[in-house]
């Protein structure tokens with residue numbers, strides 16, 4: 001007997017939650033317990049009184065699974081609101097990465113040239129290394145990292161995705 | 172300025188303010204301050220169980236039979252872990268329950284202290300919500316919120332982990348109302364969307380082959396929901412089936428009742444589910460034991476699903492009209508609308524004629540006697556029903572064949588009388604649940620229909636019944652097998668009975684006597700009536716060891732991986748082997 005795979009989609013969800021102990025464990029735990037995927041997850045409090053945090057989750061699954069992810073998140077007592085930004089369409093998604101590249105001579109010059117094309121900033125430099133800061137969509141960052149792989153990439157740190165709907169309306 | 176109270180006193184006061192009458196618990200180091208506070212008061216009755224697992228199931232039995240939340244109090248570490256099965260059980264069956272667990276003092280948390288365990292971590296996935304309380308000033312609000320969460324929306328268990336220093340430290344207490352509770356994001360839907368309700372009614376009124384499929388949600392919604400259900404059933408003229416958890420919502424004597432559906436449901440209920448053109452699902456969740464093979468599940472129907480839990484909708488079966496709300500309230504709106512618009516159901520005669528042909532298969536028939544002279548288990552249950560149904564008994568069960576036979580052959584006329592572990596299927600549920608039910612309903616006749624294997628899982632609770640003079644009856648259908656396991660081994664594994672024989676059984680009659688109960692053994696069919704009469708005549712707890720046919724299997728049955736139309740009606744159809752795909756579906 002073999003287990004069959006199904007078509008999946010990538011969705012970005014914005015989740016507002018009470019900022020209190022254990023919330024992240026609850027959310028992450030719900031994903032593992034029900035066998036859903038987390039591709040990336042970012043969290044920070046976004047209110048002046050530190051009472052509410054905003055979590056951006058990127059997940060992949062079949063449309064039915066995505067619908068369940070939203071419903072199951074919504075059931076959690078600490079969750080105020082879940083918005084499927086992908087479903088709504090028209091949103092901005094950004095990620096930041098710090099990329100360390102080691103090398104000398106031609107490689108250094110090529111790294112700087114590519115960084116310029118990708119609007120990455122140098123945030124640290126030694127005679128043998130650079131640390132670049134690059135922001136953009138996840139695909140852009142993937143591409144940048146891929147290119148750097150050929151010219152001395154040694155380390156990457158990524159923040160995961162932050163996302164927000166375009167236009168006047170606030171969630 | 173309010174006076175300050177200790178955390179333990181705040182707990183007791185808040186429980187009082189919640190109207191709690193009974194707490195099921197077991198003491199230990201991390202809850203001694205609470206036990207001391209309990210000692211100094213009279214209003215809350217503490218029931219000392221024999222194992223914390225018993226406390227959790229007793230609270231479930233209390234809750235399910237009274238509609239009030241069950242309350243549990245256990246110590247840290249092993250006290251909490253022992254209670255987990257009952258908490259998980261309450262989660263699966265949506266039982267309102269508040270569990271207070273002791274915890275080591277806050278400075279010790281995380282240090283692997285004596286009897287420390289990460290209770291909020293361990294219970295996170297088997298609770299509706301849980302708390303670790305670090306500040307006694309927040310305790311009052313948290314307790315009130317815990318009761319609100321446990322009892323509202325889709326009910327469930329809530330754990331409050333209470334460190335020992337928080338029980339001793341003092342803080343002011345205020346009686347909170349729900350609007351001031353900490354989690355403002357929690358707002359369960361109550362009223363369903365009216366346009367969706369209109370659509371549903373429209374569909375139902377046009378249906379040629381309507382079918383109503385009810386679940387535990389109707390029981391949870393309260394007795395009023397069962398009453399409106401009856402009204403809607405009359406108005407629509409539709410046939411009704413129910414899950415294991417929903418039995419009693421519609422009286423079994425109703426001519427529109429088709430019996431339970433699903434794996435051990437009736438032929439007529441499963442066929443009608445398969446052939447209906449409009450299905451109204453009320454507070455049920457399309458469990459795999461109910462749907463059978465999904466791609467063959469009710470292929471021609473438009474589906475309406477009413478559920479209070481948004482997560483239950485479109486989880487397993489996609490529906491055409493989802494309605495999120497309390498099923499009782501939605502039913503009220505449906506009935507109102509139906510009457511206001513003066514809808515008339517279509518002529519359902521052809522549909523009922525078809526149903527009659529299915530009913531005529533008489534799928535629950537059993538022989539009253541067998542050649543071997545053994546007692547036929549279904550017959551024993553029917554005899555028990557005959558002798559007791561006028562008293563409207565509360566029936567609890569363990570898990571196994573006896574549970575399914577009880578569901579099939581014991582007819583229920585009203586809600587809150589049938590307490591069984593449906594979702595988790597927990598052996599050992601029945602006796603403590605009966606104890607909880609008896610405490611909540613002191614005058615009621617409470618019977619645990621048990622199997623000889625299951626009863627041993629919480630048999631220690633016999634002592635609890637003795638101590639509190641609870642006249643519960645345990646009626647063991649003793650087949651000397653883990654019958655349900657053996658049945659699957661018959662059906663799927665070529666009759667290789669791997670570890671399913673109940674060896675070294677205790678003498679249940681003498682065991683009963685050792686606990687101060689009355690013990691009765693029934694060995695032959697001609698002893699059934701008298702044995703049951705003797706059980707009922709005794710005003711204390713009784714254990715009946717009823718020896719039944721050892722090799723009987725429970726039918727009808729939808730084998731795993733099969734559809735509703737592929738029921739096995741009769742044991743002769745059993746093949747004895749199954750392919751891997753079917754095995755994996757078990």
Ligand SMILES: Cc1ncc(C[n+]2csc(CCOP(=O)(O)OP(=O)(O)O)c2C)c(N)n1
Pocket residue numbers: 569570571572573574596597598621622623624625626648650652653654655656
């Ligand atoms: C705690 C727990 N362990 C194991 C099982 C699996 N199981 C389901 S039914 C059953 C056998 C029950 O035997 P018995 O109580 O004698 O009931 P019978 O089927 O014979 O009526 C077992 C082992 C379970 N449901 N619960």
Ligand SMILES: [Mg+2]
Pocket residue numbers: 571622623624648649650651652653654
């Ligand atoms: Mg048995």
